Amino acid sequence: MPTSPISTSASLPMGKRLTFRILLTTILGLALTLAAIGYTLLLSWQLEGGGAAINEAGSLRMRSYRLATMLAQTSPTNIVQQELLDFNRTLADLQTGDPKRPLFLPQTTLIREQTKKVQNAWRITVQEQVLKVLAEKDPLLRRQALTLYEQDLPGFVQDINQLVSLVEIELAEKTTWLRLCQTALIFMSLAASVALLYLLYLWIVGPVTRMQTGIARMTKDDLSVRLPIETEDEFGVLAQAFNQMADHVQGVHRTLEVRVLEKTAKLQAQNHEMSTLYEIAGFLAGPHPIEELCRGFLHRIMHRMEADGGTVRILDTLTDNMHITVHEGISEKMIEEEHCIKKDDCLCGAAAQQGIILVRDFRLLDQQKRYRCQEEGYVSLAVFQIVTRDQVIGSFSLHFAKERIVSSEERRLLEILGKNLGSAIENQRLIAKEKEFAVSQERNLLAQGLHDSIAQGLNFLNLQVQMLEDSLKRNDTDEIRDIAPLLRAGVQESYEDVRELLLNFRTRLQDSNLESEMRNVVAKFQRQSGVQSDIHFSGNGAPLPPEQQLQILFILQEALSNVRKHAQASTVKVLIENGRDFSMTVTDNGIGFDLDTIHEKGEGHVGLRIMRERAERLSAQFTITTLNTVGTSIRLQLLRQERQVA
Incomplete structure (x- = not known):
């Protein structure tokens, strides 16, 4: 509801402010x-000061009689003169006053006149x-002068x-x-206390109590x-603000139930969303x-939107064609026409080009166009x-048999779900391509193994058969x-190569335990070849994921296969270090070979090439150290930055 602006204490006139009045x-x-x-x-x-003046004036009477006594006793002249000086100083103090003491006579007319009379008489x-x-x-004349002094002394x-009486009267007043x-x-x-209490009650206590x-x-x-x-001061402003707050609270309270229902419905809609x-x-x-994916997505969306x-x-x-992948609630005739x-x-x-399309009512569109949904x-x-x-x-489309308005929240939700469906479809396509690529790579390795091992053995057998035919002729x-032993040896070697290839490509990890699988491979190699084999593990690094473990296991199998075929070794040592980096070293004491001679053969040694290709798939470093008659390592x-999380 509209409210008038509230005046603040800063905007009040100075005369109306409570602080100013206080x-x-x-x-x-x-x-x-x-x-x-x-x-x-x-x-x-x-x-x-008046009391001090009375004391000083009273002392003049005593001094006057003392002078008479001193003169009668013929006191030394210097003592009498000193007394005269003190008498004059006292009269001067009464005339001028002394603020330090304090000492002064009241400044009334009678006192000033009487003071002047005393001074003149003196x-x-x-x-x-x-x-x-x-x-x-002369003693006689001195006595006569003293008599005159004593006669004038009572009047003085x-x-x-x-004078003292006048001062006492003034001081009494x-x-x-x-x-x-x-x-x-x-x-x-x-009166001030009563007025202060009244003002405090009127200005502060009363308004605060109200x-x-x-x-x-x-x-x-x-x-x-x-x-x-009742006032225009700060308490008046506060009362006005209180009344406006009460108006607002009362208005809010009237609509609170409706607003709570609206908020509850909105919250339920958001929770449902x-x-x-x-x-x-x-x-x-x-x-x-x-x-x-598309079918489950469509079923859930239709249930959420109550679509028909x-x-x-x-x-x-490639062709810019839109193909119906899944449908529900649509006639076969329409599917046949728009598949x-x-x-x-x-x-x-x-919609694929223009974006979201919302049709509230087909009857409001151009009736000259044909809409299969409307039909x-x-x-x-x-x-x-x-x-x-x-x-x-x-x-994806949703069809409604009744007029349906898609709210902004529903529109935002469907947009997000459309992106989620697109990401899920893309992920499935990538997974399919990855599987296809993995199968292709394994088939390539299998083809290379067959070509470079079995094919060469069969070629050798072919030559031996030709020589056998010629010998028979x-x-x-x-x-x-x-020739017969050579044929038997060639067939046996080809048979062992086939079995080894089949065994390598059928190898699978059991429970992702690389250590136990590698021990099994080394133990099996020792049983089949009779070569003393030893494997050692060190480090406490995290386990590798299954795909990396499998490639490492294949490389170990291929390395031991090369030792069996070519090395003529008596011992093989396998060292596994699993720290932040992962490394595997396979060392034999065989006859070794010349790397330069191997590289001159063009495609090189099949086993070495297969191991290199698998190492490249791991993004790992692969090195060979070998010398004739010394052995091969x-x-x-696999560096830490290339390791994946299991």
């Missing part, structure tokens, strides 16, 4: 408090009398008392003001709760013939490509006796 209230309260405290401090300072009357007493040498002391300020501070503190109440009601599934927007994908992918990964018919067509790239079409004919053929009674059609390595190798019995080394 800050302003704090500043005002602090200013009033500091002003009151400052005023009380000022009053305290004035009271302290300078004009009292001080002059004291100086006259000190200046007179009375002026001082009047200030003391009253100080007490009033302190009382006001107490009431201000109480917010907590609203959240508690919403927690109990009361989605109709709304908060009143994934299960279909896994099921068909698992079937296509099996070792099935191409026709069986379907076909799988394979493209012949072979060009890839641009009809909709199924056109069969089908209303909808879906055709998808069969692709492998970005090349189209065919198409000449009736040369001695020559016939010489044949080494096969």
Whole structure:
């Protein structure tokens, strides 16, 4: 549902922000408090200075009488003069004040006038009398001057008392003001505390309480709760956001059941799609013939899409013809007519070039064209490509008797399955070619073995037979006796060669145990040839796959066969090292041979050539070390990067 935009605290005017009001209230309260405290401090300072002034003024009375006593006792002049200096300094302090002590008189009119009166009385009357007493040498005149001083002294002391009284009255007023300020501070503190509590409740506690109440009601599934927007500050923005959230939650809650059902249906569809994908992918990964792959694929796709018919067509790239490989739910008449079409004919053929073709309703298409699917009674059609390595190798079609819309999810699924089917078909073709190539290679090796061993033996026998016929014509019995053993030896050797070839090409690994098979081959060689044979295994490398093990076993058989035929050896040693690299060394102590002479024979020695070809099929290194009368060593080394995983 549409909602109005929510103002954030950053977009509120400064005057409406709660933080601004709290800050302003704090500043005002602090200013009033500091002003009151400052005023009380000022009053305290004035009271302290006034008290010191009263003490100093009171001391003037004592000094006045002490001067009279000193003059009557005829004290030394210097002492009296020092007392006069102290008296004058005290009067000066009362006049100017001393902030350090502090000491000062209140600055009222009466106090200033009385202070001036005291100072004038001192300078004009009292001080002059004291100086006259000190200046007179005649005792009589000195006594008269002292009498005049004593007569003027009570009036001077009375002026001082009047000054002290005025100061005391002023300080009493200030003391009253100080007490009033302190009382006001107490009431201000109480009022400020009450005002602060009220403002906290009004600005913070109240909105937070209403917010907590609203959240508690919403927690109990009361989605109709709304908060009143009473202010325009941050809590007002928060209340507005809460109300909008409540509107949204209430709207979502109304449609929650529908949305849950929709999500559940969508999830079920996705699970069904994934299960279909896994099921068909698992079937296509099996070792099935191409026709069986296509039939199982079509059956599962039709069941998943609830189709009434379907076909799988394979493209012949040489003739650009589309051949129906398997079909289901399609009449024989239609199959007879469309079992072979060009890839641009009809909709199924056109899909190989144009891509996916979806027909929702044949009645909406051009009625001037002929559609065999429509004639069969089908209303909808879906055709998808069969692709492998970005090349189209065919198409599969689904026919529906009712109007059918293929969703985007189903379309994506069928595209993926079309690629999986293409990969499975291509894998089966590659497997067939690999088998054909393997059979061809084995037949080639067999032909070479027959040509280079049996054929040569038969050629030798042919010559001997011709010589036998010639000897019979000449009736040369001695020559016939010489030829007969040669014929028997040639036939026996050819027979053994045939048996050995048949044995080699029938060899199979039992339980992929290369070590036991190699021991069996070496033991059998020793029994048949009588040559002392020894085989030794070392290393703890991983086992080789069966195809590599079989080729190594063939090479060992061929090496031992060459030792039996040509080496005339008495001992043979076979060393197998299976570490990260794999190596096999076959060494005999026979007569050896000259490699250069062997290479000059053109095609070379048949056994050596067969072993080299098998080593090339393994991508292994094959080396021969031999010297006449010393023996021969044949080494096969399969490097770690050429090893396959078993």
